[in-house]
Amino acid sequence: MYIIGLNVFHGDASACLFKDGKLLAAAEEERFTRIKHSAGFPKESIKFCLNEANISLNEINFIALNRNPKNRIFNKLYYFIRNQLKIKNFINRYKNFKKILSLEDEFLKHFPNVKHKIRKKIIHVDHHLAHAASSIYSTNLNESNYITIDGFGDFLSTSVGVFKEDKIIKTNEVEFPHSLGLFYTSITQFLGFKNYGDEYKVMGLASYGKPTFLEKMSSVVTFDKEKLFKLNLDFFRHHKEGIEMSWIEGTPNINNVFSDKFIETFGKERLENEKITNKHKDIAASAQKLYEIILFKILNNLYDKNQSDNLCLSGGCAMNSVANGKILQNTNYKNIFISHTPNDSGGAIGAAVVVQKKNKIKININSIKNPYLGNSYDSNYIKKIIKKRETEFQEKKINIIEYDQKKILNEVALNISEQKIVGFFQGRMEFGSRALGNRSILADPRSHEIKNILNSKIKRRESFRPFAPSILQDEVSNWFKVNDQVPYMSKVYEIKDNKRDKVPAIVHVDGTGRLQTVTPETNLRFYNLIKIFQKITNVPIILNTSFNENEPIVRTPDQAINCFLRTNMDVLVLENFVLRR
Numbered sequence: 413m414y415i416i417g418l419n420v421f422h423g424d425a426s427a428c429l430f431k432d433g434k435l436l437a438a439a440e441e442e443r444f445t446r447i448k449h450s451a452g453f454p455k456e457s458i459k460f461c462l463n464e465a466n467i468s469l470n471e472i473n474f475i476a477l478n479r480n481p482k483n484r485i486f487n488k489l490y491y492f493i494r495n496q497l498k499i500k501n502f503i504n505r506y507k508n509f510k511k512i513l514s515l516e517d518e519f520l521k522h523f524p525n526v527k528h529k530i531r532k533k534i535i536h537v538d539h540h541l542a543h544a545a546s547s548i549y550s551t552n553l554n555e556s557n558y559i560t561i562d563g564f565g566d567f568l569s570t571s572v573g574v575f576k577e578d579k580i581i582k583t584n585e586v587e588f589p590h591s592l593g594l595f596y597t598s599i600t601q602f603l604g605f606k607n608y609g610d611e612y613k614v615m616g617l618a619s620y621g622k623p624t625f626l627e628k629m630s631s632v633v634t635f636d637k638e639k640l641f642k643l644n645l646d647f648f649r650h651h652k653e654g655i656e657m658s659w660i661e662g663t664p665n666i667n668n669v670f671s672d673k674f675i676e677t678f679g680k681e682r683l684e685n686e687k688i689t690n691k692h693k694d695i696a697a698s699a700q701k702l703y704e705i706i707l708f709k710i711l712n713n714l715y716d717k718n719q720s721d722n723l724c725l726s727g728g729c730a731m732n733s734v735a736n737g738k739i740l741q742n743t744n745y746k747n748i749f750i751s752h753t754p755n756d757s758g759g760a761i762g763a764a765v766v767v768q769k770k771n772k773i774k775i776n777i778n779s780i781k782n783p784y785l786g787n788s789y790d791s792n793y794i795k796k797i798i799k800k801r802e803t804e805f806q807e808k809k810i811n812i813i814e815y816d817q818k819k820i821l822n823e824v825a826l827n828i829s830e831q832k833i834v835g836f837f838q839g840r841m842e843f844g845s846r847a848l849g850n851r852s853i854l855a856d857p858r859s860h861e862i863k864n865i866l867n868s869k870i871k872r873r874e875s876f877r878p879f880a881p882s883i884l885q886d887e888v889s890n891w892f893k894v895n896d897q898v899p900y901m902s903k904v905y906e907i908k909d910n911k912r913d914k915v916p917a918i919v920h921v922d923g924t925g926r927l928q929t930v931t932p933e934t935n936l937r938f939y940n941l942i943k944i945f946q947k948i949t950n951v952p953i954i955l956n957t958s959f960n961e962n963e964p965i966v967r968t969p970d971q972a973i974n975c976f977l978r979t980n981m982d983v984l985v986l987e988n989f990v991l992r993r
């Protein structure tokens with residue numbers, strides 16, 4: 413049985429494909445359109461998934477969507493009527509509702525050879541149930557508590573519950589207009605980061621500030637034992653005006669959600685190109701702190717009701733790796749599980765899992781744990797691309813060598829230890845927003861200068877943003893204060909005080925690092941590379957940042973070559989080929 417999972421008509425549109433419970437392929441549409449967080453209908457991702465399995469849409473049994481607009485329809489209507497919302501807002505929601513329900517038209521537009529009735533194959537799965545399934549079914553747990561937490565999806569922003577006897581049992585939820593995700597978005601917009609998905613910038617900035625606004629901010633969101641938490645709606649607009657998300661031609665955009673009271677309380681909002689001051693840093697630090705306080709209270713409240721050692725965490729807010737890294741310290745949970753795609757793109761996997769469970773199909777957990785689900789290109793293909801661009805390389809004096817499997821990692825590790833910046837392109841592209849060694853830029857963590865070089869000359873991004881360490885799993889306890897498995901860079905932990913000087917390029921201003929733990933099982937070639945680097949330098953860590961320059965992560969060898977030529981990267985590894993300046 414073939415099942416397609418989709419996140420559609422929303423930011424981070426994506427598709428995945430399962431065959432008999434095994435996840436075969438998954439991709440985010442942004443990698444094809446080259447528009448960050450691309451929204452709309454993920455036609456290229458669907459085509460890619462079908463190609464990987466060498467099948468046509470006619471062979472698909474079900475199409476699972478991580479959204480069900482019919483859910484809570486009466487609650488929505490009641491809310492609109494009771495609050496006398498603007499008619500425009502109601503029409504916008506109705507249009508989105510219709511669009512999701514008329515998905516068949518989109519399929520017919522892009523797949524004209526479809527013979528069967530698509531409508532009969534489409535199954536709508538509740539947004540937060542899909543989030544929950546995406547994290548729970550990427551573990552081998554028999555029982556666990558879970559939380560899903562995001563902006564909004566199907567009129568909910570949060571759900572908590574229990575997983576036992578192979579069932580996901582929701583015990584509490586938070587409805588529109590209350591949302592921790594939206595609270596974080598409002599701070600992000602207020603601090604001048606206006607792009608969809610910029611919340612991680614506030615998280616990075618928070619480490620530079622002090623939570624001096626915490627007391628004032630505490631009135632914006634409050635914990636509530638029964639309702640989990642409440643927003644003080646005086647600080648927001650969305651409950652009256654709705655959240656207008658436009659995504660024509662791909663880029664998702666959300667209107668400002670903070671109100672005038674927000675400005676009265678916290679001062680003037682930062683303009684996009686305005687200098688970042690200490691006040692902005694302190695607001696970011698206060699918002700991060702408040703988010704953490706409320707999150708830990710919700711998690712402890714859930715633990716009091718069901719004492720499990722395990723917690724599965726998903727939803728867009730599960731991308732907050734700083735908060736995730738503090739859960740062990742601040743709650744009784746012993747194991748925290750976060751999938752490689754806790755955000756909406758991963759909801760495609762969750763929706764497909766839910767539909768398969770309903771059809772009594774056994775889920776292949778290992779296939780979901782594996783984040784390497786995208787395009788790959790063999791050496792012959794790469795050889796052809798290099799040949800095609802031969803003159804360009806000659807003009808730019810690029811030296812090209814094809815190595816054998818054994819030698820290449822020694823050469824690349826040596827280059828990294830010589831402070832060269834290396835674009836590392838191998839195997840299948842990662843699903844999700846993190847580069848985990850297959851579409852990565854790698855550098856020496858021991859260098860004091862590399863952070864600035866990477867930020868200013870390669871990535872062209874804000875100087876306050878940290879770089880992540882990829883570390884051998886066996887070495888975590890020697891370098892970090894917490895020993896844990898973090899295969900997808902989803903948690904930030906403190907680096908041991910006596911080790912910080914040894915790896916300045918990956919130590920954030922507060923002494924932390926958003927680590928990726930690497931094992932031979934997760935990524936053998938990347939593991940071996942770090943192992944060789946360790947032999948040369950005595951450091952089992954390589955700096956790992958996504959292979960891109962202010963754009964979606966590269967997907968194809970051509971895109972990797974373009975990025976290499978555009979920037980000041982020293983070395984480009986394309987499978988067994990090494991290009992050097």
Ligand SMILES: [Fe+2]
Nearest residue numbers: 562565728756
């Ligand atoms: Fe979501």
